[in-house]
Amino acid sequence: MGWEFSEFNLDELGFLGRGKSKHRPRNDPKLYGGKYPFVQTGDVKAANLYINSFEQTYSDKGLAQSKLWEKETLVITIAANIAETAVLKIDACFPDSIVGFIPNEELVDVYFIKYYIDYIKREMQSISQGTTQDNLSLDKLRTFKLKVPNDRHIVSRVSSTLLNYDNLIENNNRRIAILEEMAQSLYREWFVNFRYPDYDDNLDADGKTKLTDSSLSQTPEGWEVKPLIELVNFKRNTIKKGCVSEKTPYMGLEHFPRKSIALSEWEEVSEIGSNKLAFNRGDILFGKIRPNFHKVGVAQIDGLSSSDTFVLSPKNKEHHALVAMVTFSNEFVAQAVQTSQGSKMPRASWDVLKEFPVYIPTQDIIEKFNSVVKPAIEQIRVLSLKNRNLKKQRDMLLPKLISGKIEL
Numbered sequence: 001m002g003w004e005f006s007e008f009n010l011d012e013l014g015f016l017g018r019g020k021s022k023h024r025p026r027n028d029p030k031l032y033g034g035k036y037p038f039v040q041t042g043d044v045k046a047a048n049l050y051i052n053s054f055e056q057t058y059s060d061k062g063l064a065q066s067k068l069w070e071k072e073t074l075v076i077t078i079a080a081n082i083a084e085t086a087v088l089k090i091d092a093c094f095p096d097s098i099v100g101f102i103p104n105e106e107l108v109d110v111y112f113i114k115y116y117i118d119y120i121k122r123e124m125q126s127i128s129q130g131t132t133q134d135n136l137s138l139d140k141l142r143t144f145k146l147k148v149p150n151d152r153h154i155v156s157r158v159s160s161t162l163l164n165y166d167n168l169i170e171n172n173n174r175r176i177a178i179l180e181e182m183a184q185s186l187y188r189e190w191f192v193n194f195r196y197p198d199y200d201d202n203l204d205a206d207g208k209t210k211l212t213d214s215s216l217s218q219t220p221e222g223w224e225v226k227p228l229i230e231l232v233n234f235k236r237n238t239i240k241k242g243c244v245s246e247k248t249p250y251m252g253l254e255h256f257p258r259k260s261i262a263l264s265e266w267e268e269v270s271e272i273g274s275n276k277l278a279f280n281r282g283d284i285l286f287g288k289i290r291p292n293f294h295k296v297g298v299a300q301i302d303g304l305s306s307s308d309t310f311v312l313s314p315k316n317k318e319h320h321a322l323v324a325m326v327t328f329s330n331e332f333v334a335q336a337v338q339t340s341q342g343s344k345m346p347r348a349s350w351d352v353l354k355e356f357p358v359y360i361p362t363q364d365i366i367e368k369f370n371s372v373v374k375p376a377i378e379q380i381r382v383l384s385l386k387n388r389n390l391k392k393q394r395d396m397l398l399p400k401l402i403s404g405k406i407e408l
Helices: 041-046 060-064 110-119 121-126 138-142 152-192 317-328 330-338 363-402
Strands: 005-009 014-018 032-038 056-058 074-077 085-088 098-103 145-149 211-213 218-220 224-227 232-235 242-251 267-272 276-279 284-287 296-298 303-305 309-314 357-360
Touching (some): 032 060, 085 110, 110 121, 152 317, 232 276
Antiparallel strands (some): 005 145, 242 267, 284 309
């Protein structure tokens, strides 16, 4: 026997309401910089399941013209990025380009609705296309009928089955974040603050690291400093638009995560509508559009990328981990942001960034750095590919579970 279903509008299954951002102009500096998380559409798109991080915060003034939603609220984007979903794990504000949903627990749970919207996402996106900007209004959102199993226990079992996959992904993401922070912390300590192993053997009478002058900057004794261009090949292997010989991984900037070197999202293409750049596994990819988005990663595979990507290949394998951490660093990204060209879509300039100074330590220091950071980068690669496989399995299972084609 199959499951029995009933149809509901979304607002019949719980509370549905838009976020608030009443004040104009929206970019008034007085609204920001306080203690209240302010979640935006980009934060929702970047999340896999839970929202724990955010780019901006509201001040008391910002909160007064908005609304603080409680954690466990489902957030749904209705502008810019359509029908992206995530569950708040923090109390947060969000603008009217995001809808909040709080379920009636007697009928559904927040995760069942999240997965159901994932199931009908393309349908939602197709009716949201506009002449200037895609938009999914509350009225449009209410037109969708959701078929919900009458048995509440089945609803829970569907949610928990899919949630098992996402919780594994979240756990791997936490491990990736720890590895990335460890690698970046080590880079900052050794190559920015110059507190490398046995650095105290190289201190002056005031307890400061002895530095010597070089052509680009001051360096610790025994170190060199070189412009980035001397350490990498700047690859511009252009693949012309049209058909490719076989299905090929393509990674656009929309596939890059923010502030993570873990590149595990791509699509398989057999045709490309514009020129792309070829990259190889291990290449460092730097998104040059809006560099403040901090989209930098290490390629896990061979493939194609957007032409708005810098493809960098270290000339010496010994310097791979160092170059990866340099280009991923806040200092390098800040330089890219400050020297970007253009107003609406600022782009980083390779002519500027190629001169970024890279500190080359003594052989024993680079070996110690590599002994820690190279395995971390490899473990990030392994965890990223595990996540990709988990997502594929979850996405294959999701429509069958939601529609009742697979019974639990």
